[in-house]
Amino acid sequence: xxxxxxxxxxxxxxxxxxxxxxxxxxxxxxxxxxxxxxxxxxxxxxxxxxxxxxxxxxxxxxxxxxxxxxxxxxxxxxxxxxxxxxxxxxxxxxxxxxxxxxxxxxxxxxxxxxxxxxxxxxxxxxxxxxxxxxxxxxxxxxxxxxxxxxxxxxxxxxxxxxxxxxxxxxxxxxxxxxxxxxxxxxxxxxxxxxxxxxxxxxxxxxxxxxxxxxxxxxxxxxxxxxxxxxxxxxxxxxxxxxxxxxxxxxxxxxxxxxxxxxxxxxxxxxxxxxxxxxxxxxxxxxxxxxxxxxxxxx
Amino acid sequence: xxxxxxxxxxxxxxxxxxxxxxxxxxxxxxxxxxxxxxxxxxxxxxxxxxxxxxxxxxxxxxxxxxxxxxxxxxxxxxxxxxxxxxxxxxxxxxxxxxxxxxxxxxxxxxxxxxxxxxxxxxxxxxxxxxxxxxxxxxxxxxxxxxxxxxxxxxxxxxxxxxxxxxxxxxxxxxxxxxxxxxxxxxxxxxxxxxxxxxxxxxxxxxxxxxxxxxxxxxxxxxxxxxxxxxxxxxxxxxxxxxxxxxxxxxxxxxxxxxxxxxxxxxxxxxxxxxxxxxxxxxxxxxxxxxxxxxxxxx
Amino acid sequence: xxxxxxxxxxxxxxxxxxxxxxxxxxxxxxxxxxxxxxxxxxxxxxxxxxxxxxxxxxxxxxxxxxxxxxxxxxxxxxxxxxxxxxxxxxxxxxxxxxxxxxxxxxxxxxxxxxxxxxxxxxxxxxxxxxxxxxxxxxxxxxxxxxxxxxxxxxxxxxxxxxxxxxxxxxxxxxxxxxxxxxxxxxxxxxxxxxxxxxxxxxxxxxxxxxxxxxxxxxxxxxxxxxxxxxxxxxxxxxxxxxxxxxxxxxxxxxxxxxxxxxxxxxxxxxxxxxxxxxxxxxxxxxxxxxxxxxxxxx
Numbered sequence: 005x006x007x008x009x010x011x012x013x014x015x016x017x018x019x020x021x022x023x024x025x026x027x028x029x030x031x032x033x034x035x036x037x038x039x040x041x042x043x044x045x046x047x048x049x050x051x052x053x054x055x056x057x058x059x060x061x062x063x064x065x066x067x068x069x070x071x072x073x074x075x076x077x078x079x080x081x082x083x084x085x086x087x088x089x090x091x092x093x094x095x096x097x098x099x100x101x102x103x104x105x106x107x108x109x110x111x112x113x114x115x116x117x118x119x120x121x122x123x124x125x126x127x128x129x130x131x132x133x134x135x136x137x138x139x140x141x142x143x144x145x146x147x148x149x150x151x152x153x154x155x156x157x158x159x160x161x162x163x164x165x166x167x168x169x170x171x172x173x174x175x176x177x178x179x180x181x182x183x184x185x186x187x188x189x190x191x192x193x194x195x196x197x198x199x200x201x202x203x204x205x206x207x208x209x210x211x212x213x214x215x216x217x218x219x220x221x222x223x224x225x226x227x228x229x230x231x232x233x234x235x236x237x238x239x240x241x242x243x244x245x246x247x248x249x250x251x252x253x254x255x256x257x258x259x260x261x262x263x264x265x266x267x268x269x270x271x272x273x274x275x276x277x278x279x280x281x282x283x284x285x286x287x288x289x290x291x292x293x294x295x296x297x298x299x300x301x302x
Numbered sequence: 303x304x305x306x307x308x309x310x311x312x313x314x315x316x317x318x319x320x321x322x323x324x325x326x327x328x329x330x331x332x333x334x335x336x337x338x339x340x341x342x343x344x345x346x347x348x349x350x351x352x353x354x355x356x357x358x359x360x361x362x363x364x365x366x367x368x369x370x371x372x373x374x375x376x377x378x379x380x381x382x383x384x385x386x387x388x389x390x391x392x393x394x395x396x397x398x399x400x401x402x403x404x405x406x407x408x409x410x411x412x413x414x415x416x417x418x419x420x421x422x423x424x425x426x427x428x429x430x431x432x433x434x435x436x437x438x439x440x441x442x443x444x445x446x447x448x449x450x451x452x453x454x455x456x457x458x459x460x461x462x463x464x465x466x467x468x469x470x471x472x473x474x475x476x477x478x479x480x481x482x483x484x485x486x487x488x489x490x491x492x493x494x495x496x497x498x499x500x501x502x503x504x505x506x507x508x509x510x511x512x513x514x515x516x517x518x519x520x521x522x523x524x525x526x527x528x529x530x531x532x533x534x535x536x537x538x539x540x541x542x543x544x545x546x547x548x549x550x551x552x553x554x555x556x557x558x559x560x561x562x563x564x565x566x567x568x569x570x571x572x573x574x575x576x577x578x579x580x581x582x583x584x585x586x587x588x589x590x591x592x593x594x595x596x597x598x599x600x
Numbered sequence: 601x602x603x604x605x606x607x608x609x610x611x612x613x614x615x616x617x618x619x620x621x622x623x624x625x626x627x628x629x630x631x632x633x634x635x636x637x638x639x640x641x642x643x644x645x646x647x648x649x650x651x652x653x654x655x656x657x658x659x660x661x662x663x664x665x666x667x668x669x670x671x672x673x674x675x676x677x678x679x680x681x682x683x684x685x686x687x688x689x690x691x692x693x694x695x696x697x698x699x700x701x702x703x704x705x706x707x708x709x710x711x712x713x714x715x716x717x718x719x720x721x722x723x724x725x726x727x728x729x730x731x732x733x734x735x736x737x738x739x740x741x742x743x744x745x746x747x748x749x750x751x752x753x754x755x756x757x758x759x760x761x762x763x764x765x766x767x768x769x770x771x772x773x774x775x776x777x778x779x780x781x782x783x784x785x786x787x788x789x790x791x792x793x794x795x796x797x798x799x800x801x802x803x804x805x806x807x808x809x810x811x812x813x814x815x816x817x818x819x820x821x822x823x824x825x826x827x828x829x830x831x832x833x834x835x836x837x838x839x840x841x842x843x844x845x846x847x848x849x850x851x852x853x854x855x856x857x858x859x860x861x862x863x864x865x866x867x868x869x870x871x872x873x874x875x876x877x878x879x880x881x882x883x884x885x886x887x888x889x890x891x892x893x894x895x896x897x898x
Contacts, residue, residue: 044658044661054388058392062342062397065342065370072661074650085650086862089860093858093859096879096882096883097883097885097886098886099654262391266387275387276390283391290395356668356689356693357693360693371669560685561680561681561685562681581689581691584689584692584693
């Protein structure tokens with residue numbers, strides 16, 4: 005039997021999304037995992053990402069997996085080994101699933117083509133996919149509203165650098181939600197226009213059910229963008245200020261993939277406010293990753 | 303119920319010290335831990351500290367906790383996240399207790415004010431507190447003598463940079479011990495004078511029950527201090543040489559928070575000698591940390 | 601009872617090698633480990649080595665040991681602590697076995713002389729010993745042929761920098777195999793000549809049962825060697841090309857300690873080809889390390 009992989013948001017049909025959300029919600033309600041054999045997992049983070057890394061570590065342990073530590077920054081990769089050979093090595097050592105974060109887009113395509121003998125779980129690739137983040141976003145929305153059809157979702161901010169925005173908009177559209185965009189207009193490129201209109205932030209906020217704020221990825225800005233960037237200006241023009249938040253519908257929720265730049269994407273006081281689901285997203289992330297990892301072994 | 307924290311030596315009353323020492327001694331004698339629920343722990347070391355880190359890792363496992371690794375040097379902290387948000391994140395992920403070492407004095411005060419939703423255990427802050435080191439020192443003295451009242455404790459060396467010296471002198475005084483100080487006189491500042499006199503080392507050594515040697519923290523010296531520092535000179539003037547050690551009372555013990563600079567604070571041959579309790583301190587550290595961590599969940 | 605250590609290939613008599621191979625093969629076939637007490641292990645890697653580190657991590661967990669993480673690059677070693685004191689510390693904390701990789705040749709000699717109170721397992725020292733690599737090589741050959749006597753083993757390549765080549769040639773000779781060498785002639789020094797002749801690669805390949813290719817350790821070459829080195833030239837002159845591989849006997853196997861430099865030591869297509877045992881070596885490494893670690897506690 006070939007190994008199953010979870011590498012791309014494109015794998016997720018609406019029916020599969022429903023199935024994963026149902027399983028993750030069951031885990032959150034206390035369901036027991038159903039792994040029928042001992043599983044050894046390794047997390048290969050070639051890029052720093054605290055919350056994703058820690059979340060997978062927790063999910064693996066809650067599933068009863070044994071986690072074998074692997075630090076790519078101390079690895080043979082630095083001795084010129086190919087990623088394929090690194091994975092063949094840890095598979096030979098007995099690791100059954102590799103959770104990988106890597107700076108290169110679609111790093112997993114040649115690995116799957118080479119038929120590496122273990123399961124792959126993509127924890128983010130370059131500016132490409134981040135399927136577990138998309139799935140925990142969907143779960144958080146589903147948990148709140150019970151459905152997706154007709155929901156008004158505003159996605160605001162650093163669209164250009166966001167791997168999450170692209171997957172989320174595509175999947176939410178498939179699921180029947182209406183997506184609109186805001187933030188700096190230069191970041192609203194043609195691929196977003198296919199999915200929904202650009203709306204000035206002051207018009208958008210009073211009309212949403214879900215306000216997804218994207219992180220300004222300061223570390224990915226070009227030199228010129230960095231020179232021009234001012235946190236205070238961004239906040240005033242494109243951030244969710246306290247004043248603006250007061251115009252949100254009462255049932256609406258605020259989401260953010262984190263880490264948050266407080267007083268940039270949103271006012272610091274809103275981070276733990278009643279409409280914020282930012283830490284709920286993180287909590288849900290563990291249960292969703294449990295569902296995704298368990299699926300690999302079904 | 304609010305979360306309990308163990309952040310400061312100031313929390314420790316003499317009665318509480320007795321209770322923790324009794325529990326740690328019970329663990330050393332083989333008592334079973336009494337955690338009534340699964341506990342997930344993370345160790346956030348923003349500063350290097352092998353022995354404290356490893357000791358907590360061991361204590362957590364001996365208590366049956368699951369340890370979720372977290373490397374702050376690879377973390378979102380480097381993407382500008384606040385410490386509060388990092389802790390809210392790992393709490394959302396399911397971590398129940400964070401053991402933290404941080405270079406900033408009293409880093410925990412704003413965290414507790416913000417009511418972060420998990421237990422905090424301070425493993426050392428800047429030049430401030432290091433309560434688990436104080437407690438393992440007390441345990442080691444108690445184990446040796448069975449009491450504190452009337453014990454003569456000499457604290458020698460780098461008082462100025464020692465977070466341990468301050469807590470130890472205060473607590474030992476409360477418990478009825480008599481504290482005296484020695485070492486370079488420039489490091490004997492007014493706050494120490496309140497607790498006990500300065501005594502030249504040759505007079506001090508023959509009169510002690512406990513000789514606490516402090517580590518010369520070369521990495522914290524000023525540039526000028528570093529230029530002037532000579533290991534051989536320090537050892538001759540302020541170190542415990544073999545000759546001087548011969549004048550110690552037979553029942554007296556040598557303590558040191560480690561890592562030791564051999565042939566600086568004390569002669570190399572004394573490190574594993576019959577009066578040394580340096581490795582006993584480390585052994586006791588695990589049992590004391592078990593008692594402190596268990597207390598958080600009682 | 602003094603602690604047992606496994607530090608050198610010189611400890612391994614032919615009878616002991618047979619015993620370890622039998623035990624490792626039993627583990628591979630599903631035998632249960634026989635540790636009669638809880639064991640705490642720490643892996644101290646002062647040099648990067650993914651596969652060895654990960655392999656020991658797996659072996660320890662499969663034996664049921666508890667692994668206490670220890671990162672020497674964040675350790676008190678950087679505060680000037682001696683290696684002896686680091687080991688005394690982790691022993692005091694409760695660690696029973698330290699698996700160590702260290703850049704210094706025979707780093708373990710003073711530790712054993714000082715009688716450090718825990719078991720030592722050498723995972724490689726400088727250009728010296730690497731007993732677990734030797735043992736997994738022997739296991740892989742034994743698994744293939746069922747014996748050593750009369751086997752023709754060709755060892756090819758970077759003899760000068762290889763800690764494995766020296767142990768392997770000595771042990772294989774003791775076990776009755778015939779060793780020959782090839783590769784750049786400058787690396788075939790007098791100590792190798794004692795064990796077997798130098799044979800040009802084209803003559804060697806058709807005559808072997810086992811072809812052991814050694815990694816070109818680019819990171820250990822001198823500056824002059826690095827300037828002169830060309831991967832394509834090395835491959836053409838001293839590498840196993842596809843053409844040359846076609847002249848190998850059908851029953852012969854290809855071994856390599858990895859990480860492989862593809863298209864340097866051997867053609868990329870051969871790495872996972874039918875005669876390659878490279879990933880078998882890694883798989884066997886876990887079972888052999890289980891046998892070696894278990895032996896420490898027998």
